[in-house]
Amino acid sequence: MTVVLVHGNPETDALWDPLVEVLGRDDVIRLSPPGFGARVPHGWVGTYLDYRDWLVDELARIDGPIDLVGHDWGGNHVVNAMMLRPELVRSWATDIIGVFDPEYVWHEAAQIWQTPGAGEQFVEALIGGSVQDRAGRLTALGITDGVAAKIAVGLGPEMGAAILGLYRSVSGDVLAEEGRRLGNAAVRPGLCLLATEDHYTGSEEIRRRAAERAGARTEVLEGLGHWWMVQDPVRGAVALTEFWDALATV
Structure with missing residues (x-):
């Protein structure tokens, strides 16, 4: 068995350090998306479909x-x-x-990144300054100090450009349209990790609804936020391990 972890924005694979330690497994692979801790290939555009195809190739x-x-x-x-x-x-x-539900509305930061001019200024405010400055901004978002310090090292112009390209490729209802195919994912068992204090990912109602359409089970992480894997890696590891263990008995 191989566990494959894929992080997001504005992050590097250091985000997974606490969770990987708690899992205590030697079969974990961390995949870093281009621009987010991994180099950007020549000719890379960086739309959401480019990242989808990148992940398919890696898997x-x-x-x-x-x-x-x-x-x-x-x-x-x-x-x-x-x-x-x-x-x-x-x-x-x-x-x-x-985010694949038709009623999802992009959070404020996403809407700024999707706006020419304002997005560039917002990115510069995120990636500018010293490593310590950048780490402080990540800590303010909710990432723990030690992990934030590691991620801050990789937070630079390449990631800034990747953020803008990625968010601008999904403006409007692009992901809602993609979500029409959520049922395709039901071919394999899925898990929706629902952190109740995560305010970037939509209401509990739409998360549950999208999970149901994808045939996925929902596991509630009560009181945890967007960065649940650093806030309480033990609870995250338990939720994932119980999900995986249940598959072995089917």
Whole structure:
């Protein structure tokens, strides 16, 4: 069995450090999306479909069975990949499935990144200054100090450009249209991690609704926010492990 973790924005794979430590497994692979801790290939455009295809290609090269987990934009890439190639994994999990619901409204930061001019200024405010400055901004968002310091090292112009390209490729109702195919993901068991204090991913109602359409089970992480894997890695590990263990008994 192989556990594959995919992080999001504005992050590097250091985000998973606390969760990986608690899982205590030697079969964990962390995939870093281009621009988010991994180099950007020549000719890379960086639309949401480019990231979907990148993930599909990466999964096809990994010996399975694969239990796939995505957070934030990594969770979007997971769902997009599962709607296209669900047979590549044994199971999948995401904490952001609500963005595929027609009633989802992009959060304030996303709307700024999608706006020419304002988005560039907002990115510069995020990536500018010293490593310590950047770490402080990440800590203010809710990422713990030690992990924020590691991520801040990789928070630079390449990631800034990736943020803008990715968000601008999904303006309007693009993901809601993609969500019409959520049923395709039901070919493999899915898990919706619902952190109740995550205010980036839509209401509990739309997250549950999207999960149901994808045939996914919902696991509530009461009181945890967007960065649940650093806030309480033990609870995150328990939720994932119980999901995986249940698959083995089916």
